[in-house]
Amino acid sequence: MEVNVTGPEEYGNKAYRTLFENVMNELGSSVSIEKAELYMDPVTPLFILSVVMRSRPESKKISDTASIRTEGNDVHITISDENYAHEIFSALERIYGRNSVDQQTRFDLKIENGDDDLIANTEIASEEDAKKEMIGAMWRVLPEGIKARHNISEGRIITIAATEEIVTDHIKSEAMRIHNGTKGDADV
Amino acid sequence: MYDGGIYRSNELLEMIEDVGGVVIQKTRSAQMFTVTMSIPGEDKDAMEKMCRSIGGTVRSVPLAGTEIAIIGPTLGRHHMPHPVCDIAEILRQSGAITVVMGLARGRGKATSQISVQEMDIINEYDAAVFVLGNFKTCVEAKKHLFEKIRVPVILVSGPMPDGLEECCEAIVPGVGRRSERMRSPEDRKKLEEISDKVDEVIRARKKMIEEDPLFVHPAEIKQLLEEYEPIKECLRPAPMVLHLDGLRLKISMKDNIKAISDMSVYGRRLGDIAEISESRINDSSMIVRIMTRSEINDRDADA
Helix, strand or coil: CEEEEECCCHHHHHHHHHHHHHHHHHCCCHHHEEEEEEEEECCCCEEEEEEEECCCCCCEEHHHHEEEEEECCEEEEEECCHHHHHHHHHHHHHHHCHHHEEECCCCEEEECCCCHHHHHCCEEECHHHHHHHHHHHHHHHCCCCCCEEEEEEECCEEEEEEECCCCCHHHHHHHHHHHHHHHCCCCC | CEEEECCCHHHHHHHHHHCCCEEEEEEEECCEEEEEEECCHHHHHHHHHHHHHCCCEECCCCCCCCEEEEEECCCCCCCCCCCHHHHHHHHHHCCCEEEEEECCCCCCCCCCCCCHHHHHHHCCCCEEEEECCCCHHHHHHCHHHCCCCCCCEEEECCCCCCCCCCCCCEEECCCCCCCCCCCCHHHHHHHHHHHHHHHHHHHHHHHHHHHCCECCCHHHHHHHHCCCHHHHHCCCCCCEEECCCEEEECCCHHHHHHHHHCCEECCEEHHHHEEEEECCCCCCCEEEEECEHHHHHHHHHHC
């Protein structure tokens, strides 16, 4: 993860680089960030965070995160990406009810009288969810009192500009300038 | 402060009584037992020997007998728990009773505020440690949060702010907003620096009190109240907390004011030698501020 911080206060820039890295690590988002641009101006105040994600956020189905096979009337699911285990459980319990989802081991599930096509195509995370998660992580980095925010999202780039009072046209254009700068040659 | 097991701790408590000392705070957690005590200097060696013989350790805690508030701009995850709780922990290790407080609207450079009630609550403590953020301009813009606080203020911030020396007793830079615990050796050093600064400020306040001493030491009032039934029945962890100029009693003022005011201290009513008021936090605790000798003399002269 490449992080660039600019702004008039050296101490704040250094502290916010550490803060950004720590928050993203804590939330497990650092692996999905390729590059981040932080502009910190406490005098205005104006804070702009622009993040390039490694891949475009996509919706996930159960078949993307687990292998599915049918034996007789039962469908067996082996979770391959544990990050989505909770979502898989929730989706299956919603469809078949708690009593029909049998968790045999940490990663293996059995569904009695399940429909493998329905299970495979069940969406467990949408593109919007991934973006929301990233925006949530970025908000956590921004100072708490800087509440007036303007988001720009384009492909795998998300930019947030935050100020304390009114988001003016100047702030929006500044955010767009940094957003375009972050984009650079990136294939969005 | 004695730190050890519960085994034979009654011998320790008896010895404190025998040497004419006072138990400031007693905390029991399962088999662990800590006692913050105040004893005459000449009995220190004997006390250390005794504590060692029952398997405990004893160390000096300069902030014993104080209650200190550590204040963050809000209780939100941006400001809590780090580094506010790390600072509270190091002050507790030095013997202070600490309270962590978040302001209702302390966030923001131009929009931060502190209410009169919040100021009154902070003024109930012996000192207040304000923990602010990473930007110099923001820290300087937030001086209104603590400039009207009457008790000594220690400001902990990221960069060193300019022009705030008049508003607080001490400034410790190099902390600021953090999202992780202060565990590295540099961080531990910084925490010790904060603890030392608080100690300095408290010493200065003690010196000031000594110039016009209190009519009676708060520990003597504590001893007197130890046998008071509502205090004995109080289930809160520390029903009585010593302050430099009085104490906090964690019992309702409405139900107990008469009995407490009528208690006799050196031939006088407690209500005549102390100002007793309800805590601004809520009605379940009260503040006893002991008057100084000169205040009592003035009263006597007026009467």
